[in-house]
Amino acid sequence: MNVAVVGATGAVGELMRRVLLERQFPLKSIKFLASEKSAGKQIEFACEKHTVQLIRPEAFAGVQIVLSSTPSSVSKEMSPIAARHGAIVVDNSSAWRMDPQVPLVVPEVNPEELDHIPKGIVANPNCVAIPLCVALKPLQKISRIKRIIISTYQSSSGKGAKGLADFDAQLGPWVRGESVPKPTAHRAQLAGNVVTLDWTLDPNGYTEEENKVINETHKILGDSQIGISPTCVRVPVKISHSESINVEFFEPISVEQAKAALATAPGVILMDELKGEFPQPVHATGSDHTFVGRVRQDPGNINALNLWVVADNLRKGAASNAVQVAEELIRRGIVK
Amino acid sequence: MNVAVVGATGAVGELMRRVLLERQFPLKSIKFLASEKSAGKQIEFACEKHTVQLIRPEAFAGVQIVLSSTPSSVSKEMSPIAARHGAIVVDNSSAWRMDPQVPLVVPEVNPEELDHIPKGIVANPNCVAIPLCVALKPLQKISRIKRIIISTYQSSSGKGAKGLADFDAQLGPWVRGESVPKPTAHRAQLAGNVVTLDWTLDPNGYTEEENKVINETHKILGDSQIGISPTCVRVPVKISHSESINVEFFEPISVEQAKAALATAPGVILMDELKGEFPQPVHATGSDHTFVGRVRQDPGNINALNLWVVADNLRKGAASNAVQVAEELIRRGIVK
Numbered sequence: 001m002n003v004a005v006v007g008a009t010g011a012v013g014e015l016m017r018r019v020l021l022e023r024q025f026p027l028k029s030i031k032f033l034a035s036e037k038s039a040g041k042q043i044e045f046a047c048e049k050h051t052v053q054l055i056r057p058e059a060f061a062g063v064q065i066v067l068s069s070t071p072s073s074v075s076k077e078m079s080p081i082a083a084r085h086g087a088i089v090v091d092n093s094s095a096w097r098m099d100p101q102v103p104l105v106v107p108e109v110n111p112e113e114l115d116h117i118p119k120g121i122v123a124n125p126n127c128v129a130i131p132l133c134v135a136l137k138p139l140q141k142i143s144r145i146k147r148i149i150i151s152t153y154q155s156s157s158g159k160g161a162k163g164l165a166d167f168d169a170q171l172g173p174w175v176r177g178e179s180v181p182k183p184t185a186h187r188a189q190l191a192g193n194v195v196t197l198d199w200t201l202d203p204n205g206y207t208e209e210e211n212k213v214i215n216e217t218h219k220i221l222g223d224s225q226i227g228i229s230p231t232c233v234r235v236p237v238k239i240s241h242s243e244s245i246n247v248e249f250f251e252p253i254s255v256e257q258a259k260a261a262l263a264t265a266p267g268v269i270l271m272d273e274l275k276g277e278f279p280q281p282v283h284a285t286g287s288d289h290t291f292v293g294r295v296r297q298d299p300g301n302i303n304a305l306n307l308w309v310v311a312d313n314l315r316k317g318a319a320s321n322a323v324q325v326a327e328e329l330i331r332r333g334i335v336k
Numbered sequence: 337m338n339v340a341v342v343g344a345t346g347a348v349g350e351l352m353r354r355v356l357l358e359r360q361f362p363l364k365s366i367k368f369l370a371s372e373k374s375a376g377k378q379i380e381f382a383c384e385k386h387t388v389q390l391i392r393p394e395a396f397a398g399v400q401i402v403l404s405s406t407p408s409s410v411s412k413e414m415s416p417i418a419a420r421h422g423a424i425v426v427d428n429s430s431a432w433r434m435d436p437q438v439p440l441v442v443p444e445v446n447p448e449e450l451d452h453i454p455k456g457i458v459a460n461p462n463c464v465a466i467p468l469c470v471a472l473k474p475l476q477k478i479s480r481i482k483r484i485i486i487s488t489y490q491s492s493s494g495k496g497a498k499g500l501a502d503f504d505a506q507l508g509p510w511v512r513g514e515s516v517p518k519p520t521a522h523r524a525q526l527a528g529n530v531v532t533l534d535w536t537l538d539p540n541g542y543t544e545e546e547n548k549v550i551n552e553t554h555k556i557l558g559d560s561q562i563g564i565s566p567t568c569v570r571v572p573v574k575i576s577h578s579e580s581i582n583v584e585f586f587e588p589i590s591v592e593q594a595k596a597a598l599a600t601a602p603g604v605i606l607m608d609e610l611k612g613e614f615p616q617p618v619h620a621t622g623s624d625h626t627f628v629g630r631v632r633q634d635p636g637n638i639n640a641l642n643l644w645v646v647a648d649n650l651r652k653g654a655a656s657n658a659v660q661v662a663e664e665l666i667r668r669g670i671v672k
Contacts (some may be wrong), residue, residue: 004396102596147636151580152486153530153571175507189618194489194571194578196630197614205591205632206611214635231580231644235530238615242530244567244580255541266393273541278533282525294532296541299550300483300563308532308567335536 001335003326004063004087006078008032008052011031011161012069012092015319017045018019019288020067023323026330034248035058035074043195057070064335068092069318083120088335090122090322097123097216104219106130109137114332115327119314122325127241127317128152128209128232129216134290134316135309136247138265139258140221143249144199145302147227150213153242155281158313159185159198164238167191190236201318207232241282241313248304258295258305262284267316268292277311288320337360337671338660340396340423342404342414344368345377347497348428349405351655353381355624356403359659362666363608371410378426396421400671401662404428405654414518419456424671426458426658433459433552437669443660444467444603445473448666452586461652463577464488464545464568465481465552466507470652471645472583474601476557479585483563489571489578491617494649495521495534500574514561519670526572534570543568576617577644577649582639594631594641605625615646622654623648 004251008011013034020027033044033102040053055074060066068075070083072095079089079096095160096102096119103113103122111288114122125133129311132150137251139145156167166185174191188195199207206214210230211313218224235242271277271293290311298304313316329335339356343349349370356363368379368388375390389395391410396402396418404411404418408431415425415432432438432455439449439461450458461469468486475481482649492503502521510527524531535543542550547567554560598606607613607629615627625648629659634640647653665671 072442106416106646141645149485149582149636151567153489153569171511175511188616192573193616193618194573194646195614195616196578197582197609197612204635206631206635224426227634229582229634229640229642231487231630231642233489233578237528237530241530242569244532244569245559246485246565246582273533273537276523276533278531280529280531284644294541294567298485298563298565299564300485301552304565306565306567311529334553 001189001330002029002062002064003027004031004033004060004066006055006066006068007032007070008043009034010069011157012314012318014288015314016067016069016322017262019315019319021046023327024254025323028151031059031331033150057081062086063087065329066090067322067326079121080119088117088122088329089119090124090325092124092318092322094126094212096121097125098219104216105325106133106220106321108221108330109133109220114328114334124318124322124325125216125220126212127158127313128154128213128243129220130317130321131241131290131309131311132213132217132243132245133220134267135178135245135292135307136221138261139247139253140266142253142257142261143251145221145223145226145247146250147248148217149229149246151231153237153245154231154232155237155241155313156234157239158241166235167238186234190234192236194232196231199232206230237281239312239314240284240310241317243309244278245307245309246298246304247307248301252303253305255295255297255305262292263321264294279308284310284312288316291314337666338365338398338400339363340367340399341368342369342402343406344379345370345374346405347493348650348654351650352403352405352658354586355651355655355659357382358511361659361663367395382669383649393417396423399423401665402426403658408415411593416455424453424458424665426460426661428460428654429660430462430548432457433461434555440471440552441661442556442657443664445469445556446558447664450668450670453670455469460654460661461552462548463494463649464490464549464579465556466653467577467626467645467647468549468553468579468581470630471581471643474556474597474604475583477587478593478597479560479587480590481557481559481583483584484553485565485582487567487580488569489573490568491523491573491575491577491649492526492570494577502574506623514650522570525569528572530558531570532662534566535568542566548624569617573617575648575650576620576646577653578615578617579645581643581645582634582640583643584637588639589641591631591641593631598628598631615644615668617646620646624637626652
């Protein structure tokens with residue numbers, strides 16, 4: 001495959017490069033594109049030096065698959081241009097996710113959506129929605145979902161390299177008991193704190209992030225009737241998002257049924273609390289899997305279960321999911 | 337009042353001493369009791385030196401109010417002895433909480449329970465249940481509660497001084513990128529991590545802490561029919577617990593109604609998300625109030641609301657609530 005990585009020098013772009021190598025993605029050629037700030041930089045990839053090129057229309061000539069992780073504004077402009085050059089763009093921004101002509105794909109959940117890509121663009125979902133859907137899809141196959149109540153424990157790296165830099169700058173002084181510098185990327189002190197308004201508040205009282213979880217989960221699970229109630233929260237963790245999920249079905253699913261379905265579900269690692277195991281950010285970081293544990297009956301509702309889900313937000317929540325989408329494009333013969 | 341502080345040298349006991357002074361509790365005499373390990377130590381209180389005495393039956397002679405924070409095993413033995421000496425014991429352990437003859441009291445919620453103290457013992461509730469009930473009581477007065485789904489973000493100090501020491505020992509190496517020492521109080525690495533099995537797992541698949549939240553909330557709110565579904569989680573924060581709460585009522589309550597009730601509710605500070613305000617551990621720490629914010633309609637259920645609640649687990653969740661119970665005992669003329 002002839003591949004271009006757009007936004008190659010950002011946190012997710014860098015990880016896309018690593019994941020392509022780790023997963024031995026079938027590459028014929030690769031090029032790295034970025035904005036003016038990073039164009040001209042040297043990058044090493046598979047023991048070869050590459051010069052980062054400026055994102056511009058001509059750069060997409062001959063490219064079959066574009067893996068893109070740029071701000072939405074850049075994607076809105078450049079993704080259609082790349083598609084017009086004949087490439088399929090797998091786009092990690094939120095620019096195209098809710099476009100009805102753009103499939104929003106988690107390969108373990110709705111790969112069949114890739115069979116119809118009218119704009120040449122596939123959207124990579126939000127980093128909370130991806131593990132949520134990976135964990136719920138095997139259960140949705142057993143019974144239709146009525147409601148989802150989710151509270152998240154999201155890591156600093158959800159705000160990319162600048163989030164991590166902000167968090168790191170706070171940590172030293174906080175640990176030493178000194179005054180913590182004003183946050184530069186997060187919206188409040190994150191060291192030793194918990195921040196629920198770390199995103200813009202929309203008029204409905206939910207944050208942009210929470211509304212993404214609602215809308216994208218509806219689209220990925222293919223059921224806009226599910227009542228979804230999210231509370232998104234940033235916690236002082238560097239990488240990996242955790243999710244406390246209460247899911248109510250139209251028909252009851254026993255814990256045994258749920259565990260059996262999850263144990264064999266693609267992309268899921270089921271953890272056994274009786275062995276003292278439970279999903280943790282420190283274990284999930286570096287993995288492409290979604291870790292699911294603490295599967296238990298809701299004591300207040302016979303039709304509901306509680307789950308605890310953790311996944312690496314930079315990998316499964318972004319870079320790895322995009323590369324897996326590209327792999328699926330090849331597997332389905334959509335890109336040859 | 338003649339007061340004894342039992343477990344005076346522990347994390348909560350130390351704070352009880354501070355809270356007694358801050359709140360100008362009407363003291364005639366005070367004595368400090370502790371186990372053999374701490375007996376004999378010198379303590380300064382209100383600019384006077386006191387020697388910590390060993391907990392033994394004779395020490396309770398003449399004492400009217402005992403503020404106790406000891407392990408359950410100690411309380412099981414000593415609290416009845418103190419009560420037999422004529423004192424009312426306000427006990428912070430979990431030993432007596434579910435005893436039907438022991439009131440479990442949050443002064444803002446169910447102070448009337450103090451009018452009947454058959455065993456001479458009043459129990460101070462769990463640090464998650466207290467702010468939960470302070471926040472929900474004003475809403476329960478409007479409509480009966482059907483279900484509560486709660487996910488917590490609990491601080492290290494929930495495990496007392498040894499929790500904080502463990503967390504502190506991990507933080508330095510973690511910040512420097514070195515290997516983190518094995519946890520000594522928490523059940524997994526807490527620095528840069530999120531730990532949901534930080535408590536013993538009960539046979540029903542819920543942890544001891546989660547079962548406390550269920551049982552104690554039923555008792556404090558006086559309604560054992562409420563379906564309560566908790567997920568308790570330790571986060572890398574030193575002091576103050578946060579709670580993401582979804583509460584379903586039998587009749588719908590509008591956001592405006594809920595905010596109006598919370599704005600005037602005792603012990604509650606309502607925060608306005610439109611001003612960018614939201615409850616945060618760093619703000620709640622040091623306060624005796626329960627901070628409530630992000631009051632919003634559940635998009636999936638017209639009868640449900642979401643709330644974000646934060647309170648200082650050592651103060652409102654333990655020491656301050658106990659002192660407030662003692663104040664209420666005086667106000668009601670139960671101790672004269």
